[in-house]
Every structure is written in C-alpha cells, then in structure tokens.
Amino acid sequence: MSQNGFLLEIVNLSKNFGGLTAVSDFNLSVRRDEIVSIIGPNGAGKTTLFNLISRFYKQDSGDILFVSNSINNFSPHQICNIGIARTFQTTRLFKHLSVTENLKVGMHTRTGYRFWDELLNTPKLIKTERNIEKKALNLLDEFDLLSFSDEMAGNLPYGVQRLVEILRSLNSSPQILMLDEPAAGMNPQEALHLMEVVEKIRKKGITVLLVEHNMDVVMEISDRIVVLNYGKKIAEGSVEEIQRNPEVIAAYLGEDIEDNS
C-alpha cells in the first residue's frame, strides 16, 4: 500500500489536441476498493482521461501516480503488468478467438514461462497452461458465462460480448479496472446484470473506475462521482451531492446558470 493510501493519483493533468482542450488541470485521487464514476456530456474528456491513464495518450502536463509511483514514462503495454486494466467504449474483443482464448490473452503478463518452455514443451509449460485454462474457466463459471466458453467471441450476443471484455481485463488480475461505458447499448436487464457484475468485481478487492452515460447504473453503484465538462472537473462527491449540484444539472440540461440566477 502506498504511503498516503491512494491507489491512483492524478495531479494537474492536461491534454490538448491542437487548440482543443480535452483535459484541463484535472485532479483525482482514488482509494483502494472504491467505485468511482466519471460522468459528463459527450466530448467532456472522459475517454481521453482513460486513454491518458492507460498511456495510449501522453499528457501535455501533469502527473499520474500509481501506488505513489509515477507512470508518466510507461507505454500502454506496461500498464497491464503493474495492475491497471481497461475495457473500451466499443467492444474490442478478439473476435475470431474463443471466449476462453480471449480470457487467456488477459493472462499474458501473468504467465511465468519463457519462450523456450513453449518450444520444448517443458513440465513448467504444461503446468502453467493447465492453470491458465482452469483460471479462465473458473472466472467464466463465476460470472455464469461458462456455457459460452468455446464460442467464437464475435458470434456472441452484444451484451455477452461486453461482459467477456470485462472478464478478459479482470483475468489480468488488476488492482484497478477501468470500464469505458460498459452499459452502452445494453438493454435494461443487461444493465441491471452489469451492476451486479461490477459489485462482484469490487468484492474481489478491485478498484473500479467507471465512465458511463447510463445514470441508473452510475447512481446505483458509485461510491463517488466526478463530473467533467469541457475537460474540467466541475464537481466531485457522493451520489446525493452530485444529484443536488446546480452546476452539474446545468451542464446536463444545457442551461446557463447565470441566466437563471
């Protein structure tokens, strides 16, 4: 555990695309086992923030600390290894691989054997592969998706695809899981089930960072909500605080506060 108890700290983070400010002077500290939701109108910079944390983008200024260590110089592929996993706004499954294979890829950084183990079929390889298989199937079983294990990921119903993508990331044993609009395109039942899934993930001791437009989901499961608008944090607090915040209401309903006052 870090000295100050925060798992993820974002300090004065800014990112511009040309003249457009996507994220501006953003600060956020996330404790272990929290579910923190980031909401805001379209184009508010939520996904940009995720891409900055997962290092697909490099910030113009500011710092990102994970367990008190700066990850500014990390590449996207190194992020998973230190314990930050993410999903994407549009599903990015490995469509022509089976569900189990998808989950196995999630274990890439947790697979201990070397290249020559693979070529020489060493006992270490056989044992590790057996464990990988078992772990993937156990996870599918835990989330009631075992019946899909041999299905090609691309052939699954949309809602199941979204869940498999979450499980694939979860299978990398992250400390923090970032979900980018997991409920997008889900019907109400699927969204309801998603909430149970996120709750279950938190119970495993995994911190969840959530970007979501479905307010039912956000209000139901969040411990804390951060509101972004034009790349700036305009509010942060508990569900009740956010629901009462006039600036948030204005940003969502498109009202101009000064005109109303």
Place this chain on the structure above:
Amino acid sequence: MLKGTKILWLLFVIGLFFDPYMVRSEYHQHLLIVSGIYILLALGLNLIIGYTGQVSLGHAAFYGLGAYTAAILSVRFGSPFWLNLLAAPVVAGIFGILLGLPTIRLAGHYLGIASLTFGIIIEQIFLNWISLTRGPMGITGISPPRIPFLNFQFTRKSHYYYLILVITLVVFFLFRRLVSYRTGRAFAAIRENEISAKAMGIHTTYYKVLAFTIAAMIAGVAGCFFAHYLLFVSPDSFAFLESINILALTIIGGTGNILGSLVGGLFLTILPEYLRALNEAREVIYGAMLLLIIMFMPKGLSGFIFGLKRRYMSRKR
C-alpha cells in the same frame, strides 16, 4: 475428433516416409522436394500474414539471404551443410529484425510497400555486389550435404527427399508449439485487435518483429536447403515474382493454420507440373484455377477442407 485428426496426420507422415519406395520416380521425388521448400516458405509467411495479421511482399528476400549465405559459406570457406543450416537462418533472421524494427509501426499497405522495397533492395544486392555474389552469373560449386563419420554423401533425389522431410517435420513441430501458447496467443491478439492486445500487456512491437524474424529464419532454412540441393544459386530465384508466388501459395493454401501451408506448398508446386500436358494453355488454365479457388474458397484450400470436415461432423451428430 481430435484423435481422428491425429491419426490422419500420423498416417500421412508415415506415408511420406515410404513414398520413395512406392513411387520410384526421380521426377516425382524432385516435385516433393520442391514442395517441401515451398511448404517452409509458406509456413513462414503464414506466421506473418495468417497468425499475426501483418503484410509482407518481400519474403523471397529472406529465402535468397539463406541461400546466398549457404552458397558463399560453402564455396568460400568450405563450410558444411549442417553448419550452414544454422548460419543461414541466423543471417536471414538478422535481416528480419533489420526490416522489422524500422517498419513495424507501419500498417497495411505501407508495410506492404516497405517489405516489397526491401525485397527489391536485396535482389539488387545479389545482382550487383559482384565481388561477393558473382552477380547474375550466380554461384556454382556448392558442395552437397554429407554425413560426417559415416562418410555418406547426398547424391540421389531420395536422399534429399528424406532430408527435407525431416527438416520440414522439425519446423512443423516447433511451429505448432510456437503458435499454441503464450506467444501464439499474443500473435493472434495482435491480428484480431492491436489496441486491445496492448491493453492486455502485449508488447506488440516485440511480437511483430518476432513474427518477422521467425518467418525470415524459416525462409533462411529453406534457402540453405535450396542452395545445397541445386548446388547453384542466382538472383533469378529470389526475384520479386518469387515473393508473389510464395504469397499466392500461402493465401491459396489458407492462412492462420498449419494445414494451409502444407496444402498450398504441395498443391501449387505439383499442379503446374501436371498441367504441362496442356502446353500453351497451361498458364491460362493455371491462372483461371487460382482465380476460381480464391472466388469459391475465400479461406483457401485449408478453409475449404475444414468446412467439409465441419459439415461431416455435424451430419454424424
């Protein structure tokens, strides 16, 4: 089901070992030897295209680098085949890394153009670095393989047949292991979705360069065998058209599975030979057949075979 497939493979391999006893034709053996070379080349390119989802239009360059490495080592230094069989893939592999590292950030068409250019540059080096390669005259006087201590020299076609058969089987075995576990899953992940692969912690640059390097090494092995089989190498054998030929038989055989490379290498070596009887019409019919295969078997011959198998399986159920 898996067991049945395994038995079929085993019978096929046993059949291959007895083939020279059943068909006592040097011509037939020569065809199978050439097929073996093309199976290796297709297998390497399959790794790049089918397994990792990248593009390469210069595969003949690695084949040529292997062949020239073996030829030069053999003629200049009297280096034996077995040593060259190690040196050729190393040299080809180093060039694979040299091509891979700077171009790997390119995708699709751009990578295609870069690899094509690389192929042409290597061909030009074979043609113009006369002090090393003897240019268009080619290199002669390569010594055939021999087994030391036993004092056994490879002279007959059947000797070479067994040699390429064993080499191909070893490469097949290692290749299958390579694509089945962590490395294979990383290749597939890159093919399916590169951004997701990165988010899953896969060092995509490393694995793409690895795919190019291993493909180059396999081509290097094929080149070394080629040099010590024909005992002559010249730039013609590794020209741009040869890259396209390898690409065609990789695609037509079917990508993303081992069977495709096997079927592609065999079929496209043997088919044109059996069309020889047609004289002038041969090229036209060959071209038309390839076109028909691409049109009606978009997943290649192996995809077609898998389709038949699936249909048979579901009917049995």
